[in-house]
Amino acid sequence: MRYPGVCLGILFSCLALLLACSGGGGGGSAVPQNPDHLMGGSIQGTALQLTPTVSTFAGTAGGTNGTGAAARFNAPMGIASDGTYLYVADPTENQIRRIEISTGAVTTLAGTGAQGALDGEGTAATFSSPDGIAFVGANLYVTEVGNNKIRKIVIATGVVTTLAGSGEYGAADGAGLTATFNHPCGITTDGTNLYVTDVYNYKIRQIVIATGMVSSLTGTANTPSTLGVSDGPGSGATFNGVSGITTDGTNLYVADTGNQKIRKIVIATGVVSSFTGAASIASTAGAVDGPSSGATFNFPRGITTDGTNLYVADTSNFKIRMIVIATGVVSSFTGTSDTVGTVGAMDGSAVSATFAAPFDITSDGTNLYIVDMNNDKIRKIVIATGVVSSVTGTADSRSAEGAADGPGAMATFNYPYGITTDGTALYVPDTGNDTIRKIQ
Numbered sequence: 001m002r003y004p005g006v007c008l009g010i011l012f013s014c015l016a017l018l019l020a021c022s023g024g025g026g027g028g029s030a031v032p033q034n035p036d037h038l039m040g041g042s043i044q045g046t047a048l049q050l051t052p053t054v055s056t057f058a059g060t061a062g063g064t065n066g067t068g069a070a071a072r073f074n075a076p077m078g079i080a081s082d083g084t085y086l087y088v089a090d091p092t093e094n095q096i097r098r099i100e101i102s103t104g105a106v107t108t109l110a111g112t113g114a115q116g117a118l119d120g121e122g123t124a125a126t127f128s129s130p131d132g133i134a135f136v137g138a139n140l141y142v143t144e145v146g147n148n149k150i151r152k153i154v155i156a157t158g159v160v161t162t163l164a165g166s167g168e169y170g171a172a173d174g175a176g177l178t179a180t181f182n183h184p185c186g187i188t189t190d191g192t193n194l195y196v197t198d199v200y201n202y203k204i205r206q207i208v209i210a211t212g213m214v215s216s217l218t219g220t221a222n223t224p225s226t227l228g229v230s231d232g233p234g235s236g237a238t239f240n241g242v243s244g245i246t247t248d249g250t251n252l253y254v255a256d257t258g259n260q261k262i263r264k265i266v267i268a269t270g271v272v273s274s275f276t277g278a279a280s281i282a283s284t285a286g287a288v289d290g291p292s293s294g295a296t297f298n299f300p301r302g303i304t305t306d307g308t309n310l311y312v313a314d315t316s317n318f319k320i321r322m323i324v325i326a327t328g329v330v331s332s333f334t335g336t337s338d339t340v341g342t343v344g345a346m347d348g349s350a351v352s353a354t355f356a357a358p359f360d361i362t363s364d365g366t367n368l369y370i371v372d373m374n375n376d377k378i379r380k381i382v383i384a385t386g387v388v389s390s391v392t393g394t395a396d397s398r399s400a401e402g403a404a405d406g407p408g409a410m411a412t413f414n415y416p417y418g419i420t421t422d423g424t425a426l427y428v429p430d431t432g433n434d435t436i437r438k439i440q
Contacts, residue, residue: 047366048421050380050391050440065097067105079420079429079436080133080140082155086420086427087140088436089130096130096142096153099436101425109140110153110160117147117167122158127151132187134194136209141187141194148181150196150207163212171201171224176212181205182224186245188252190267195252197242202227204242204252204265217252217270229259229282234270239263240282244303244312248325253310255300260285262300262312262323276323276330287317289337292328297321298340302361302371311368313358318343320358320370320381334381334388345375345398350386355379356398362419369419369426376401376413378428378439391426391439401432413437 080087086099087109095111108123116126128146140153141163149165162177170180184205186197194207195217203219218237219225228238241258252265253275261277276295277283286296300321302313310323311333318341322333334350335341344354357374368381369391377393392411393399402412414432421427425440 048364048424048426050426065106065108067103079427080135081420081427082135083423085155086436087133087135088429089133089142091129091131091145094127094129094146096127096133096140109155110158115146117144117149117162119151119161121160125158125160131185132196134187134189136189136191136194141189141209143184143187143196145183145185148184150181150184150187150194163209164207164214169200171198171203171216171219171222173205173215173221174213176214179214186243188245188247190247190249193267195245195247195267197245197254199242201225202239202242203237204239204245204254206267217265217267218272227258229256229261229274229280231263231273231279232271234265234272237265237270237272243301246303246305246310248305248307253303253305255303255312257299257301259283260297260299262297262303262310275328285316287314287319287332287335287338287340289321289331290329292323292330295323295330301359304361304363304368306363306365311361311363313361313370315357315359317341318355318358320355320361320368333386343374345372345377345390345393345396347379347389347395348387350381350388353381353388360419362421364421364423369421371416371419371428373416375399376416378413378416378419378426405437408439411437 088097090097093113094115096109098109099106110125111127112123114126115128118126130142130144132143134141142151147167150163152161152163164176164179165181168180169182172180181198182200184196185199188195196205198205202225204217206215206217218234220235225238227240230236230238239256242254243257244255246253254263256263260283262275264273264275276292283296285298288296297314298316300312301315304311312321314321319335320333323330334353342354343356346354355372358370359373360371362369370379372379376399378391380389380391392408394409399412401414404412413430416428416430419428425438428437430437
């Protein structure tokens with residue numbers, strides 16, 4: 001199986017324990033008009049009415065356009081939606097693809113397919129391993145791990161410009177093209193700024209959308225941070241294997257995977273705190289619930305917020321955790337409190353339900369939807385009751401790896417990577433099958 005993209009390799013190194021147990025990958029999600037993409041979805045606000053039935057919305061292996069199954073993808077990864085179209089980062093093909101939701105027609109919004117860093121209109125532009133996508137107003141913003149750049153795409157015209165990044169490896173702050181990155185990967189937005197996980201600089205970068213001005217929200221300006229776990233003023237804060245990132249508009253919440261904790265960044269000041277675990281100390285992997293200072297996680301990865309609670313895919317604890325933002329109290333939204341979950345695929349009550357590598361998470365405001373990657377299925381949790389069900393695959397059973405469409409119980413996936421919604425259906429990059437799958 002291919003494992004495309006630099007960010008995935010970075011994440012694998014952070015998730016060595018998970019991979020040793022069962023293999024796997026990562027993903028991302030986004031939602032219309034509030035794209036807390038790539039690492040962690042946001043609340044959609046309208047409950048989906050799913051049958052559910054799974055169909056191959058677009059793609060088989062390759063890199064050509066067409067409608068539905070006639071189109072070709074090559075290990076698609078990042079995905080975002082504006083409610084009319086899906087936008088897909090096709091990193092192996094070095095393109096941004098667009099899928100019209102009403103017809104399934106796939107076109108290339110930008111990128112020749114050749115590796116490069118040229119700005120230009122639509123298919124005259126070139127990319128190198130595009131990965132994360134954020135949707136803001138009439139534009140897309142794309143992280144490029146191969147070029148160490150943040151690119152802007154005007155959706156109406158396909159015109160590509162470089163918002164930030166010279167293309168060189170580095171940690172320089174400054175105006176647009178003078179700034180440098182070292183593997184920018186995850187991206188989220190508050191509508192005014194972009195926030196990027198600059199993975200090998202071990203810091204979070206802030207980019208003013210209107211001007212392209214880049215600053216180090218954490219870490220020392222113009223300097224890579226060292227791997228660490230320091231809290232405090234942004235200039236001295238450090239991270240270890242940051243993955244999921246989401247925002248409530250005032251704060252950023254980051255799954256600091258290697259430090260086994262959730263970190264909080266006050267956007268206005270850059271002050272970093274350990275939202276869970278002891279300040280400035282890496283947490284020991286565990287499953288302890290309760291007050292935030294004593295709570296532990298085991299390779300947390302996906303994260304989303306509804307403004308009141310955070311929901312975390314606690315990957316190697318095989319459960320979903322909830323954190324009340326106002327108090328920091330952590331609870332096991334699924335599984336038994338203070339206990340590592342059992343690897344499995346059981347549906348039912350929150351206490352009895354089991355997962356196998358929950359990796360990404362999004363919500364419609366009423367339900368959570370989880371990419372349960374090592375079960376090759378999509379799971380649903382009713383927020384009000386905690387009841388878990390299998391949106392795809394047979395209840396209480398791991399799905400066989402495959403590419404079958406049809407009613408949810410019969411459908412199969414191969415390495416589902418992320419998840420998004422247009423308010424009516426769910427869309428999943430099925431990376432191992434080179435397809436985009438639709439669940440409605």
